[in-house]
Each structure stands twice: as structure tokens, then as C-alpha cells.
Amino acid sequence: MPNPRLTAPRAVLSATALGGLMAGMVALSAQAGESYVSVGLPGVVAGYAITVNEKLGLRADAGTMGNVRRTHSVSGVGFDTKAQYNRFGLFADYFPFGGRFRLTGGLTFNKAQLDLNSRFDGSSSININGQTITPSAADYFNLQMKFPSTMPYVGLGWGHQPRAAGMGFIADLGVSIGRAKLNTDTNIVGKTYSGYTVTQADVDAKTAEIHDAVGHITFLPSANIGLNYRY
Secondary structure: OOHHHHHHHHHHHHHHHHHHHHHHHHHHHHHOOOEHHHHHHEEEEEEEEOOOOOOOOOEEEEEEEEEEEEEEEOOOOOEHHHEEEEEEEEEEOOOOOOOOEEEEEEEEEEEEEEEEEEOOOOOOOOEEEEEEEOOOOOOEEEEEEEEEOOOEEEOOOOOOOOOOOEEEEEEEEEEOOOOEEEEEEEEEOEEEEEOEEHHHHOOOHHHHHHHHOOOOOOOEEEEEEEEEEOO
């Protein structure tokens, strides 16, 4: 049989927690809200926003560009490339002039990377650290450029301001800030081609060359336009 001395305090705590949760839900529902969709970078975006006051709004959205596949040659090496940019964002919008123009800050949680997989065929040669080699079809020199999973965001935009219910126009331009890292995966180190044995220093030199060609990227762009519906 339950101890009444323990049951009573638990009941009080449960009632207090439930009351706090209900109060929070009521406070949230009291804010003017809107749903929105947009297109651009990162692809298709869908989100929800609330108005805190005349100067401040809060938003959360998710966007994806899926997988974009292309074939490129970088520093004399042929690659099959796959780009991914999936993002979830939490933002605060500040309306300095009380109109539609706003400044935005926040955080984005990303899966953003570029995979470069070599296309060796056993007959095409490449130059690596001043040496010419002809990798076999079983050889590979793959690279991955990957951004941090969490990045600060700054930007500006139009829309999401306090207004009457109905449809509206929105636009965003900004960047998530963070340096992409380039990692290499290869099986050519220690292999001999026409009398020359490839070293790790050769691979490091080729990786640096490709990194310079692709660019030392320190941000992810965001640019989109769309429509919102305010309740």
C-alpha cells in the first residue's frame, strides 16, 4: 500500500509540473505564428515562426538540397563528385526599423559535405608531386570536404514581421560560419608505378594542391525566397 506521506508530495510536484507545462503551452499559443516555405540554398526549406514583440521574432526551419552528383576534373584528377547540404536552423529575427527588414542571428545544425571519388581507369596518367604515374582501375584517391555539424549564422532578410493574418513574401541572405576540413582516403601510398614508389609526402602534396584548387571554404551560404502564411 502506498505511503501517504510520499504520495502527497509526489502529487503536488506532478500538479506543479503539469501546471508549468500548460502555462508554457498557453504562452506559446498566445504568440502570433506563421508557417513558411522557401527555395534556394539549402534547397527547399520549411519552417515555423512566432512573434515575441514588435522588434523580435523566433524561427525554426529545416532545408535540404538532397544529393547533387557531377563529374569534374580537379588538378588533373578526374572525380565523381557528390554534394550534400541538409540543415536545421534556429534563428532570432530583429526588426530595427519596425518594418519588414530584419537582421538575423542563430545556429544551424548541418550535414554539409562534398565527396570526390577518383575515376582511375588504368590508362590515364596523373601528376603527383612532380612525378607522373598511371594508377590502375583498382586504385583510388578519394577526398571529402566536410563542414562542422554546428555553425553560427548571421544574415539579413525581409518578412516574418508582425502583421495581420494572411499570405506574405519572405527572403533571406546569410552565411553559416565554419571552416571545412578536407580528408583523404587512398591506397596508392607504397605502390610503384613505372619504377617510382608513391610516398605519403606525395599524397600530402597532391591533397594540398587539390585543396588550393577547391578553395579554403570558411562559410556556407544561404539565399532563398518564399511565401509565408500568418495565423
